[in-house]
């Protein structure tokens with residue numbers, strides 16, 4: 001041991017003491033020490049890259065970083081009580097708000113009598129949750145398999161499609177995102193996350209997103225040369241690509257192609273599901289039922305991590321009945337505590353018609369964003385999305401980063417996307433109030449005005465006085481260019497952050 005057992009126990013005792021202390025009772029000196037220690041520990045024991053890349057590590061806080069320490073409703077709070085309107089929503093995790101009290105109560109009640117299961121006896125919550133999922137998903141989707149993370153659910157979906165169809169090839173979309181485990185990243189559509197790990201799962205054919213004929217052609221070509229296709233995997237709206245909504249009728253057309261060619265259709269609803277886009281699942285919008293659907297993020301109610309797949313009975317083959325652990329046997333997948341959270345989340349979503357709330361508040365927010373796009377056409381290129389899954393695309397990466405920083409300083413939390421660096425997502429919780437939506441728009445207005453001013457000033461300093469505001473968005477702006485360079489080099493080395 002590098003440190004004595006006594007020293008390790010005593011430092012962990014201090015941390016446990018902090019966890020058990022009301023934040024208001026943590027002395028100021030102790031908070032300062034926590035910031036210092038966190039920066040040091042990330043530098044030396046997590047990864048220095050995290051410190052470079054996070055907006056929370058910034059000079060606008062007295063100690064040089066905002067530590068995340070508590071959350072509730074539509075807000076996240078820093079250790080010093082900094083209050084952020086959460087417009088990032090954990091990339092879709094916090095649809096029902098932070099620590100939603102109804103869901104939290106159920107999780108606490110479950111925790112009071114059982115956390116994890118023996119792995120041998122039958123754990124009833126798995127069955128109750130699976131039945132509820134069959135009830136709230138379209139068509140004859142029926143058999144569930146629960147996992148711990150989104151990428152793991154995607155792995156299960158890919159494997160299931162191979163075992164059920166006998167096919168080997170997958171068709172996926174350029175720009176798509178399905179997680180970063182080996183199978184999931186193989187069907188992802190961005191080179192940054194694939195190239196460093198090749199060879200990938202080899203039998204993947206990427207096609208343009210939103211063009212159904214590309215899928216038809218890819219399947220036809222493969223079948224003509226004697227290959228068998230297992231599945232088409234798609235996000236019904238591409239999230240990490242910057243909220244790309246496909247043309248109306250796309251999902252239906254892909255369903256028809258899969259039916260004609262005997263290929264399974266997988267919809268990855270990990271980000272779009274559980275009400276965020278205005279319907280419980282996005283595929284309902286076109287009245288389409290996939291053969292396999294993945295879900296995650298908000299599924300655990302923003303309190304517990306649980307993901308999974310659901311499939312049609314024809315996909316759950318005799319082989320999987322004969323050996324129920326053939327597909328996977330994750331120790332923690334579908335554990336009672338996580339199932340309790342998901343059961344409470346589904347109940348909350350249905351009882352409060354969260355899809356309708358997302359549709360209504362999403363419209364308000366989108367209207368506000370669109371009015372700013374009209375006011376700052378030199379900075380904002382486009383506003384996209386449905387429900388509370390929205391994105392603003394900036395004219396350049398620099399303008400986007402500068403505006404996100406300005407929002408962070410004004411205590412509105414947003415983030416970029418993994419696949420499209422020019423885009424900032426707005427995925428607030430459905431708990432966000434109408435007043436806070438107006439507040440977000442007015443703070444964004446200020447941040448955009450600042451971005452415009454700062455970029456124009458930096459351009460003048462660098463001796464390239466812009467004649468029109470369009471020039472600002474075209475030219476590289478000193479100050480943020482260092483960040484962009486760093487990000488590029490991180491990406492080139494395949495070291496980009498998780499999200």
Ligand SMILES: Cc1ncc(COP(=O)(O)O)c(C=O)c1O
Pocket residue numbers: 091149150151152154177178179180235239240268269270271296
């Ligand atoms: C559509 C989609 N699929 C899969 C994943 C991967 O989920 P996880 O990060 O839990 O592995 C994500 C994460 O952003 C996602 O948006």
